[in-house]
Amino acid sequence: MEFDFALIVESVPKMATGIGITLQLLVLATIIGTALAVCTVLMRISKIPLLSWPAMVYIYIFRGTPMLVQIFLIYYGLSQFQAVRDSFFWIALRDPFWCAIIAFSVNVGAYTAEILRGGIQGVDEGQLRAATALGLSKSQRFIHITTPIAIRLALPAFGNETVSLLKSTALASTITMFDITGVARTIMAQTFAPYEIFISAAIVYLFIAWFIQIGVALAERRFSRHMQR
Amino acid sequence: MIETKSTPIIQLQKVDKFFGEFQALKNVNLEVHKGQKVVVCGPSGSGKSTMIHCINRLEKHDNGRIVVAGIELNDSLKNIDAVRSEIGMVFQQFNLFPHLKVIDNLMLAPRLVRKVKKAEARKIAMTYLERVHIPEQAEKYPIQLSGGQQQRVAIARALCMNPEIMLFDEPTSALDPEMISEVLDVMVELAKEGMTMICVTHEMGFARSVADLMVFMDEGEIVESAVPDDFFANPKSERTKLFLSQILSH
Numbered sequence: 256m257e258f259d260f261a262l263i264v265e266s267v268p269k270m271a272t273g274i275g276i277t278l279q280l281l282v283l284a285t286i287i288g289t290a291l292a293v294c295t296v297l298m299r300i301s302k303i304p305l306l307s308w309p310a311m312v313y314i315y316i317f318r319g320t321p322m323l324v325q326i327f328l329i330y331y332g333l334s335q336f337q338a339v340r341d342s343f344f345w346i347a348l349r350d351p352f353w354c355a356i357i358a359f360s361v362n363v364g365a366y367t368a369e370i371l372r373g374g375i376q377g378v379d380e381g382q383l384r385a386a387t388a389l390g391l392s393k394s395q396r397f398i399h400i401t402t403p404i405a406i407r408l409a410l411p412a413f414g415n416e417t418v419s420l421l422k423s424t425a426l427a428s429t430i431t432m433f434d435i436t437g438v439a440r441t442i443m444a445q446t447f448a449p450y451e452i453f454i455s456a457a458i459v460y461l462f463i464a465w466f467i468q469i470g471v472a473l474a475e476r477r478f479s480r481h482m483q484r
Numbered sequence: 485m486i487e488t489k490s491t492p493i494i495q496l497q498k499v500d501k502f503f504g505e506f507q508a509l510k511n512v513n514l515e516v517h518k519g520q521k522v523v524v525c526g527p528s529g530s531g532k533s534t535m536i537h538c539i540n541r542l543e544k545h546d547n548g549r550i551v552v553a554g555i556e557l558n559d560s561l562k563n564i565d566a567v568r569s570e571i572g573m574v575f576q577q578f579n580l581f582p583h584l585k586v587i588d589n590l591m592l593a594p595r596l597v598r599k600v601k602k603a604e605a606r607k608i609a610m611t612y613l614e615r616v617h618i619p620e621q622a623e624k625y626p627i628q629l630s631g632g633q634q635q636r637v638a639i640a641r642a643l644c645m646n647p648e649i650m651l652f653d654e655p656t657s658a659l660d661p662e663m664i665s666e667v668l669d670v671m672v673e674l675a676k677e678g679m680t681m682i683c684v685t686h687e688m689g690f691a692r693s694v695a696d697l698m699v700f701m702d703e704g705e706i707v708e709s710a711v712p713d714d715f716f717a718n719p720k721s722e723r724t725k726l727f728l729s730q731i732l733s734h
Contacts (some may be wrong), residue, residue, distance in 0.1 A: 316733035384542055385638075389593035389645060390568045399592060403583045436573050481625040 259451050266412070266442060266455035272460065273438035276352075279433060281411040281463075284357050285417060288363025295368035300375060303466045317365035322358060323426050330354040355427040359420060366416050374409030375401055407478040414471030418464050425460075437472050491554070493518045494539060495650060499548035501534055501704075509545070510532040510704040512595070516697075518648070521681045523691040523712075526701035529726060532684040535701070536651045542569045553648060569597070572642030578634040580626035583697070586637050587622040592645050598645070605644075612640035616632040616670050632663030636670055643674075650674065651734055652683040686731055692716065700724045 298310035317325070333348050334340045340349075347353035378401050386396045428437035439456040443449050509531045516522050522576070524532045535695035537543040538550060541557055541564045550557040581589050590609035594600040600608065605645045613619040616636035618629075626634055634656055644649060652671065658663045668687040668690050675681055675694040685691065691698060691712060698715035700708045700723070706725045719725045 259611060275730060367628075379579070381575060381577050381579040382581055383568060385573070385575060386581070386593075387542060388540055388568060388573040389641070390597040391593060395596050396649075399596065407583065469693070478583075481585075 263455050270459045273435035276434040287360040291364030292367035296371040313405040314365045324360045351430040370409050370412045374405030374460030377408040378404045410475050493627050495551040497549040499545045501545050519678050520696045521694050522697045523695040524684045526700045530701040530705040570648045572647035574653045574655045576657050580637045612643045616640045631659045632666045637669045649680045
């Protein structure tokens, strides 16, 4: 078989037309998912079972099932119900973009909630006792002591999660989205050169992942000034 | 609130504390008057720390009464806040906030709890950093300081809330030997200024020089309490004698 290096060079800019969709999926799902994760972890660590139980069930379901299955369920599954098609939510649910956003966001929400919980549990008990002794209220302790320390502890895992989400956005191509992978599949159908085309796609993903890693490294440095002796 | 000389600023009456089945405090009675310095000693696990944690409600006592500055410690959050505002606490492990600079460690509680303005809080913080002799460390993070310096910052942090009472929970136990005296010096200065203090410590030299009252605890009970001269020269209980012989023998 012949290896067409020129085709790779030629394809990379074409892949770039998919970057917009991939980045939109990544950024929106990260923002919505992180907001969801904050709510979820607050419920999850609550001592009230009525709050902690739904959070645990939510986390369990979305961490325990393949994301591809979730995407199919949301995009193909829900549309089978007349009630869904008649409802207000149909505006979003008939659109593959929003179905993908929903699937990615609830996943980020479930995983990040657990990441944040780890961070919160990693905060030293003694520092919280000191804050209590100084008279800080429960919410003041949570905002001024627990949160900044937990964020620092959770950052590396959060960076991992974001890179992982970047790669998961490729699944959107299975529901007709023209993200990087979607574009690659289209070009492949025209050129029958899967090797070159998917190498081009991989290069574009690597490029984005590189930026994410730099961003996380900067954030880590910003949040760990206090750890440099 | 009317305060007479005869009213103790801290009163523990028949206090019991349980951790599950384990009884950490058994019928503890203690009175501390304004300006008094009490040193609490005893073997590990004897309930010393638990007792002082109960005094500012870091632990909740199960039976008996605790009254601080005329305020009874019960489930009332208002009372708990009022008692905590009278008390500064210093811990064995310093417990500085690692993500905040020294100056911000000191300013946090005055700003959040007392609603002091930033400039004013900074002024208060610098005053107390000077009192513990490390104003030059203000802009550093806790991890950049030695253990002795960290503990002095912790003392300054407690003092910034202008407490009537200071509780010390083994303040020198986690320190390297060469750093113990710099912390004890600060505590002696504080004692001389008339602060009411309860110190859990095994530093008997410090105890002899500042304590008005020695308290010996074992197995959750106050076994013996006496003025230092009597306590060291004529301990009454066998358990006290044994303990003193163990810690003074070297």
